[in-house]
Amino acid sequence: MEFRNLGASGLRVSAVSYGNWLTHGSQVEEDAALACVRQALDEGITTFDTADVYANTAAETVLGKALAGERRAGLEIFTKVYFPTGPGGPNDHGLSRKHILESIDGSLQRLQTDYVDLYQAHRYDHETPLEETMLAFADVVRAGKALYIGVSEWRAEEIRAAAALARELHVPLVSNQPQYNMLWRVIESEVVSTCEELGLGQIVWSPIAQGVLTGKYLPGAELPAGSRATDEKGGADMIKRWLEDDVLERVQRLQPVAADAGLSMAQLAVAWTLQNPNVASAIIGASRPEQVTDNVKAAGVTLDADVLSAIDEIVGDVAERDAAKTQSPRRTESFG
Numbered sequence: 001m002e003f004r005n006l007g008a009s010g011l012r013v014s015a016v017s018y019g020n021w022l023t024h025g026s027q028v029e030e031d032a033a034l035a036c037v038r039q040a041l042d043e044g045i046t047t048f049d050t051a052d053v054y055a056n057t058a059a060e061t062v063l064g065k066a067l068a069g070e071r072r073a074g075l076e077i078f079t080k081v082y083f084p085t086g087p088g089g090p091n092d093h094g095l096s097r098k099h100i101l102e103s104i105d106g107s108l109q110r111l112q113t114d115y116v117d118l119y120q121a122h123r124y125d126h127e128t129p130l131e132e133t134m135l136a137f138a139d140v141v142r143a144g145k146a147l148y149i150g151v152s153e154w155r156a157e158e159i160r161a162a163a164a165l166a167r168e169l170h171v172p173l174v175s176n177q178p179q180y181n182m183l184w185r186v187i188e189s190e191v192v193s194t195c196e197e198l199g200l201g202q203i204v205w206s207p208i209a210q211g212v213l214t215g216k217y218l219p220g221a222e223l224p225a226g227s228r229a230t231d232e233k234g235g236a237d238m239i240k241r242w243l244e245d246d247v248l249e250r251v252q253r254l255q256p257v258a259a260d261a262g263l264s265m266a267q268l269a270v271a272w273t274l275q276n277p278n279v280a281s282a283i284i285g286a287s288r289p290e291q292v293t294d295n296v297k298a299a300g301v302t303l304d305a306d307v308l309s310a311i312d313e314i315v316g317d318v319a320e321r322d323a324a325k326t327q328s329p330r331r332t333e334s335f336g
Helices: 030-042 054-067 097-111 130-142 156-169 191-198 209-214 235-242 245-252 255-260 265-274 289-298 305-318
Strands: 003-005 012-014 016-019 047-049 076-081 116-121 146-151 173-176 201-204 279-284
Touching: 003 279, 012 016, 012 279, 016 030, 016 289, 030 054, 030 289, 054 076, 054 097, 076 097, 097 116, 097 130, 116 130, 116 173, 130 146, 130 156, 146 156, 156 173, 156 191, 191 201, 209 235, 209 245, 209 265, 245 305, 255 265, 255 305, 265 279, 265 289, 265 305, 279 289
Parallel strands: 016 047, 016 279, 047 076, 076 116, 116 146, 146 173, 173 201, 201 279
Antiparallel strands: 003 012
16 A cells, blocks of 8 residues: 655555445445455555545444444544534534534544544535634644544635635644546646645545446446446435446546556546645545455556546546536525
C-alpha cells in the first residue's frame, strides 16, 4: 500500500481508502460488510470513510463493529455531518452549532471510538453563517473529538472562505472530498488549484463511477442482475447518469488501454484518479472481498503520459467538466 500526506498536513493516509456509502447497512448484509472491511485491513488499507447519513446511521455502526479490536492509532477513521438523520426534525440537518456538536457525539458512539481523525462538512450549508460552522468545528477539535476537519463537495470560493476562518481559529482544515473520476472532472478547473494553494488535499469518492468504469455495463444490453444499477435502495438513482449508450461505448473502448497497462478496468480507473498530485486517497466501496483485492492494486501505479492521453481522447466530451455542477442543497428545500 502507498501512503500519502493529506494536503499540507502531517496526516498520512492510504492511497486507496475504504468507504461504506452504498453498502454497509444498505446494499449488502452485515456479514459481507464485515468481510470486506477485514479484507481491506488485510490489503493494507488504514483509512476508512463513512458518514452519519449513510443508511441513516447504520453504516457507522457496522464500521465501528468491523474495526473493533484494531489498534486505534493504526487507523484513520473519517466521518461527516450535514444531512438529516433520525426523524429529520428542523435541527437534525445542516451545519449549525447544535447539529454539529450533537452529531459528533452520536458518530463517536456508533464508531466505538473516542475521536475521529477527520470530521467533514458533508455539504455547504447556505442557511448557517460560515463563522458559526467553523467555530463549532474548532470546538470539536479542541475537545479532542476530531484531529482534523475537512469539507465535501464544496466549491472553490466556499473552500477559500472556510480556509480563511480556519487560519483565524487555528484549526486544521486539510481536505475536500469530491466526486472525481474519468467521467466526472468538475474539480479540475477551480477546486484543485484552490486547494493546492491553500494546502488541502482531495479524498475522492466514486473513482469507478459507481461501477460503470469496470466495463460491466454494456451499451444496449440489459443491466446485470444484482448490480448497483438494479439496487432500489439508492444505488440505481446514483448510477443512472452514466448509463447512456454513448458513455458506455466510450468505456468499452478503454478495455484495451487497461489491458496494455496490465490493469483491470477498475484498477485503471482508480489509478487514474491517483495520478492527480492533489489527490491523497481514492475511496473504494465493495460488496465482496475480492473487489477490495482487485482495487487496491491501483495503489502505487504510475500511468504513462501516452496512457493518460489515450484515456482523454477516448472519453472526450462525455466527461463532465463544468465547475458549476458542484452544488449544495438548501436545507429549506428538504423541509418544504
